[in-house]
Amino acid sequence: MHSHNYRVPDPFKGQVVVVVGYAPSGVDISRDIVGVAKEVHVARRSPATSETESTALPNLWLYPMIERVEEDGSVLFQDGSRVKADTILHCTGYNYHFPYLGEYLGIFVDDNRVGPLYKHVFPPHLAPHISFIGLSLKALVFPLLQLQSNWVAGVLSGRIELPSQEDMMEDVKTFYSELEARGFPKRHTHDLGACTYEYEDWVAKQCGHDGIEGxxxxxxxxxxxxxxxxxxxxxxxxxxxxxxxxxxxxxxxxx
Incomplete structure (x- = not known):
């Protein structure tokens, strides 16, 4: 009986690949496949670009976003550049989807805003029986998950007391109003961004912990x-x- 070593063919070998998105996943994936693909073309929204840019890698290029994709596989970028793609990979994030919480429980997803949620965790009208952990983006993720978990556990155990339903709902309304006044898109509601330290330190304080280490x-x-x-x-x-x-x-x- 003979044994054979079989190698699964790389699906991108020799292909022209267009990657949509240049956050960490888009960066990592484009560089993972650049060694086997013929060409890798990356469409990115941020940082804003108006024309094609070459990179240190000879077969990897950066573009502004895609204007349209045609039936023959041609991809037209916003700067007028055009490539014919074998594969298009979308590294554009994900959408929250909780259909089982909608009409029945009054928790909705509106343009990727899960709400109403007090501090991204508790629905005021259902707290503490339902909570969300890890919705927030652009944060110190693992400390955030730990802190939110500790907060929820403390509330469920009775060690930590939440504000009244009315006060939590008022906080949510104020938060949404502030986002709107700043012109912050609704889909970025859970994007902590520059507020990540302030938020995580606030959650730590609720748990009786020190803030995030320097x-x-x-x-x-x-x-x-x-x-x-x-x-x-x-x-x-x-x-x-x-x-x-x-x-x-x-x-x-x-x-």
Whole structure:
């Protein structure tokens, strides 16, 4: 009996691939396939671009967003550039969808805003029986998940008390009004962005914990800057190694 090693053919080998989206997933995927694909063309919304840009990789190009896709597979970009694609990959994020919570429970998704939610977690009219953990974007994700979980656990155990339903609903309305006044799109309701530290420190305070450690915040900022300036190597090379010493010192408290 003979054994054979079979290799699954790479689906992108020799192909012209268009990747839509250039957040971390789009960056990583485009660079994963660039070694086997013939060409990789990336359409990106941010940072804003008005024309095609070459990269350090000879078969990877950056474009503004797509104007249209034609029946023969041709992709027309907003700067007038055109390529004929074998494959189009959408790295454009995802939409929240909770159809089982809609009419019956009064929790709706409107343009990717899940609501009404107090501080992105509790529906005022159903708290504490239903809660959401991890909806927020552009945050220190793992500390955020831990803090929100601790907050929910504390509320369910009775150790932490939520405001009244009326006060929570008023907070939600105020938050939505502030977003609208700033011209913030509804679909970005759960995008913490520059408010991530303020929000996570607030949740930590509800749990009786200290705020997010300084070294975590510094690492987050350094990683973002590294991603912007060195997208091709930001996961493999960094210049904030000195913060590891502070992190190790904190972690020893748990050993």
């Amino acid at each position: 070294w975590r915040k510094e690492m987050f900022i350094a990683a973002l800057k590294n991603f912007v300036h060195h997208p091709e190597s930001y996961r493999d090379e960094w210049e904030d190694g000195h913060l590891l010493t502070q992190a190790n010192r904190d972690f020893t408290k748990y050993l």
